[in-house]
Amino acid sequence: MEVFKTISSLAASHPVAFALWSLMSAFAFQVLQRGYRHRRFYRNLPGPPHSALWGHLKVLGEVSATIPQNSHPQAYYTEIARKYNLKGIFYLDLWPIADSSVVLTDPMLMEEVTVRNPLPQHTMSEAFLSPIIGPNVIATVNGPIWKRLHNAMAPAFSWSHIRTLTAVMVDECALYRAALAKYAKSGEVFSVEELSARLIFDVIGRVVFNFRLHAQTADSPYLNDLRELVDLAHNQTDLVASYNPIARVAKWWKKRKVLGRLHPLILGKIKDRLNLLLNEGITPSRKDPSSILDLMLREHILQSESSSGAKTTKQITLSYTDTQLLLTNIKGLLLGGHGTTTDSLCYIFMLLSHAPTALKKMRQEHDDVFGKDFDGTVKSLLDAPAKLQDLPYTDAIIKESLRLFPVGFTVREADAGAKLTVQGRSYPIDKHQGIVLNGHDPHYNSDFFPNHTEFRPERWLDSEEGVPRSYFRTFGRGPRACLGQNLAMNELKVILLMVVRDFEFECAGLEPNAKPKTSYTNLDTVFGDIIFQELGIEARPRGGMMMTVKRND
Template sequence: MEPYSPIFGHLPLMRALRQNWPSDAHSTYANLKIARDWKKYFPAASACPPVVYMDLWPIMPEPFAMIFDPAFASQLTQETPQPRHPMFKWAQIPLTGGLDLLSMDQADHKLWRSRLSPGFSPRNLGTHVPAIIEEVETFADALKVKAGKGAEWGDMFTLYDKTVALTFDVIVRVATGLRINEQTNTQGPMLLALRALISYLKLKSLPNRLGRLTPKYKRVINHNSKIMEDILRPQVISRLAALDTPGEEKTIIDMAIREAKISGQVPSSGFIDIVVSNIKIFLFAGHDTTAQTLSWVYWELQQHPEVLAKMRREHDEILGADPTLAKEILLQNHHKLNELRYTAAVIKETLRLHTPAGTLRQTGPDFRLVSKDGVVYPTHHTVTQTIPAAMHMSPAHWPRSVEFLPERFLVPEDHALRPVKNAYRPFELGSTRCIGEEMAMMEMKLALVFTVRELDFDFNYALWDRVIGREVRPGEEEVDGQRAYRAGQGIGYIKDNLPARVRRRSAGVV
């Protein structure tokens, strides 16, 4: 990219890319800006380059090769899949010690994914539907309490906190069998410990390497790791003893142990360490990205009332006109969730516009990214990274790319709205595709079923400013004209945790 400094590389450019944004705006917007304004940064190019090289030395030890094209991403993750970059393992060490699926080499990943995948299978998740519904019902009831009297708006609150509590309760219950009631007994020790550890999951940059040498880092990691270990390790050990007892519902721990025993392995201390580490990574990934996505779904539904009306009609058609009967219907036949095709499309379109992350890969000297016309893009000695957020917004791959159109996921393969192959990758693709995709979709659909027909949502940042006594001038605290934007580092969060208020819908209101 231009401009490039022989001394400072792209560091000045990165600062320029972040100009005119709030100081807490997430770095993903820089990648979107590169893709959108590519003519500025590649004046001699005729199109946005499929691979963009970013030199951030000495902050980062290696340059980034960022993939903006679906066909090139497929070469990296599917056609000749490359291993995850060691940066992943380094980043996860504060939480898992580097023993989790994200950190494992390809051989160990294949073995442990085969053991853990049955816990996330549709069949096993189906046995957890009553438990998930129980948690979702608690979530819906908590929102209804926030509504005003009659059809009036209630007081402002932050929705993201509610979705975090919901998704954490669900993943803990499905993974371990524990019901921790984070939604009703907030600020529980395990979630607080997990969130503290997550804040240290950062890439191997110079500042982050120095940060790990501080007494504070060691103190925070040791304290919060012990809290999680004291809760999770006894649970794994107890599930070992209870595995052969009758019962249809099986936790992710149960399924991993069963698969290991089938293969003849006797669970050892090292085995338990790996199970605990993977439960930690599931608790992290299984609550945060799902909570953010669900929050963004509610946001997009408010921005597009015609989409909300269509979703409500689908719920009426599939689950009956009385929303209070949805629980009974789904308990009798949870497969009806699969019939909510438009609801699933709304979630997918939200994930397209608000993509959680990409993947970082380490490529060997023999690996090359090659275009159809034979142009070679070398990647050795780089951090090779897919940029799904940019791919998802590319007009070259997505017709009407800036519009919110759930229908694009429902049209036939030959329809003009249909995206190109490999262009949709919020859960990434290939052998390391997100293991919890099915579960995330299930709990988000259930949350929407239990809320959107009975409640209206209003995301009112101007009112929130008054509530917290903050003065914001027009145009400030915005990204692309929106007060709701992705903030922070790592996975990030929604600005101000998405301030909201709700009201009860009147019967018969569309």
């Protein structure tokens, strides 16, 4: 009673202070109650040591201290799994600093949620990309919008169409060879990431727009602005900056300036192309598309024809929603299409710089299939692009590089109350919890890839060892697998065919570590910290992949 009287007296004498105290007490109680319920959920689930106070934040902090800053999260997940012997599935409770997750590391379990019973992309993926690219990009959107975008774009990534792009790849790669020849003559150190990004961007620009963007021969405003967006995405993961209001305003202002330059360029090309198609009476073909933009505009032209009854309409006014959807996905294609292939090429050159036997075998394969003469090789390639499929060892080198350096993972989402079943045991999925498909983990697991730290292309050709399709997770699996994987593989084969016979790369300024920083790989004792991929839009090369190149005599 005395306590009640004291509280009543305080409320009467200091009503404002008492109201504020009450609100703060109620808020603190709710936070504590929510925290208790959240922590209790993870108490008996597989994962690293769990703290009732800190969850798994302390574990993540300890692992983060061993891996270079700004590394892609896939490295942290794999190291946690190795350090605490976690197999198949484990949980990470990172509340309230970051989203909590259930991490899948077994290929069969990943197949369950991507192939047999595909789950939608998690909203956190949209939340990550939307501030940079815009909403409803094909990589993260779900439902009818994804089906509409996938249906529109898919013909541009068919094998039959990709082979028609061989001449485009050869033309652009000729400029790349010329740049390499200059660096070989000067002997200077250069960024392979920067140089390769310009090459790959010119190729994806032709695929998207069907005209040259000249990134290799001029200062491309498209590429410059898109790479600034990548840097903004990288800065977006800085927790300190995210809570700094000055830094947040500065980032917002920078993004506003970048998009203010980029959007008019892309919108102008969309408008010009639409008007041309209408005025020329052209309905883009799905069987023989000129560009992805044409395919995305096709539905609007068909709608115009059906409403007018003939190809007489000279103007279509796109709705704001349709315009934004086009704009977002053109940016997404240009950004993702050049970034991931660029990253892969950098690591292929890095690995080959320390693999003379593999390099020799690949060169011999190129000679056997296309001949030893460079001009003859180009002619043969242009005459018969399908011969690129007769390069199994080159294909194996690409896959082995992508195994060691996958471009990232996807996060899926299940309905509240859903469960995953592993070896007869059911595991709950909490509301809004991310289901992380960490393909990086099985790629560095000797249960799936014996001698997993070795760069051994032969594992993809060995009929006894073999590699089941489900083990290779770089491009994902199921209906949400990477739409551009065929294009990427062909691009890489054309580049290697036109480059490795005449040029050899060497990493510059390597600082190998005396002992491995992680338990899942020892590659850093050969190449140093550059093996730890950075987080941008995807897992990108650290430090720009600085190299020198020389002629192969």
